[in-house]
Amino acid sequence: MIISVASGKGGTGKTTVATNMALALGEKVELLDCDVEEPNAHLFLKPQITRTEKVETPIPLIDLEKCTACRKCSDICRFNAIAVVGKKVLVFPELCHSCGGCMVVCPEKAIVETGRELGTISYGHRNGIRFINGRLRVGEAMSPPLIRKVRAAADPERVTIIDAPPGTSCPVIAAMNGADFILMVTEPTPFGLHDLRLAVGAVRVLGIPCGLVVNRSDIGDQKVFAYAESEGLPILMTIPFDRRIAEIYSRGKAIVEEMPEWKERFVDLYRKIEALATSRSGASQCVK
């Protein structure tokens, strides 16, 4: 079972929900931090990191001895990552999408592949909870390939909880595609609702059942509740604004550990997700 925790708007509490649900469920789960641009889950889960490895994406390396400057490579490249100037071939590594087209079309077999560092992936654990996170290299623009690498490391035997990045574009899609359930964390403000609508639109493109957590549920204008009702989106949990929770979060602590009454609520949240993800009616909730 793969649960992806997403939101549209940033700062609504994705990481809070993902880490607390993981800690409440304990041993049978794994937490994948797929917000690779700004990974934060480790700050709250505090896992023991056992291994960190570099992740690269292939980019072309031209053998100028063999190259005849025929321009076939620059012609096929849709990303302007190769330019032929006179007899010289220039590669712009940061523009390359690693499609391998240049290598296939080169008649002289003058192109081999080297790597561009996307970032790192770390593996660790805490109280039997398996933890994996991706960390995009500063200056690297493409996060989806790194997110896909983090996803590929998932253990199918466990309940996988994914902490997704904010937004609605390709990085979020990479963190949601193929999940069994999308848990949307929102807040009842105009910004929260506006971005939630976009995010729900993205989930519907993927056709995955979803439900809501309304964080800081007593601030703002409450319009999100009417929206959820009209769209048939189940509200699985509400978290009222509580300065204690804000302070616990600010110090990097887990709510389920500092306020134990929340543990059962997060276990209950998981039970609701499980029921919705496996039932037919649940599956229809978000797939309009």
Added chain:
Amino acid sequence: MREIVIISGKGGTGKTSLTAAFASLAENFVLCDADVDAADLHLLMQPATRHRSDFMGGSKAVINSALCTGCGTCIELCRFGGINDRFQVDAIRCEGCGVCVDLCPVQAIDFQVQRCGEWFISDTRFGPMVHARLGIAEENSGKLVSLIRKESRQLAEERGHDLIITDGPPGIGCPVIASVGGATVLVIITEPTVSGIHDMERVVDLASHFKVTGMVCVNKFDLNLEMTEAIEQLARKRNVALLGRVPFDPVFTRSMVEGKNIFEYGEQTATQEQVRVIWKKIIRSPSMNPLGIVDFKATIQ
């Protein structure tokens, strides 16, 4: 032309609310919303659209089943798992590289340009605004950001404005990189939480990677004073100017609900004065006035 880009790393620290507040304090400027995949600034600006254009992004492969011989070349070549064994393209996985299009032995694959979103030039009560909407689940957000920043610059030149205020996206990836290149200063809005400080540090790294001056403002500073001090210490260590502190003030949410910024909401709070001081620090900073000239136009005249 000077451009202030407001970013944060972490989402939800108050970029858009503060951008909207700055709009009340600035003069002769163009507003630009570069958070194209979750744009919110228009909710506070109620822009009246004067011009709308489609944003044509990358292309996607489409297999013409009448011509396809099922040879499997495309499946073999595609590195993104974008074609299934029934020779259908998964639009979500298709990277738009066109390798299958070029190398299909019977030219059975079309490469159709996608409409990835739309962008607008609008009027607001603060002046012109350039903003966009990326299509849901679309790619090329960086390309769209570059486009609307270019349009903002052009519009500012046409109108004789010498300032652009850009509300940036969260993170440090593609759309953020497209937002920071060529900016005059980056105003980094952070919050006193472990994630706020962690994410701010990555944004400061990004600013120095692209050699743009960064300045830090701590929003909701009173949620955790110790953490606020740690942020300020880090800023000093990294040689990033400190703009000041903004308290955790429910007036931000209340004015958002009314579609206003905190100056328009009509409630006098100490927060307004603090935001005013921060704005003055930004606009009078040496980075914004490279020759020590605060009002360039007045000086030339």
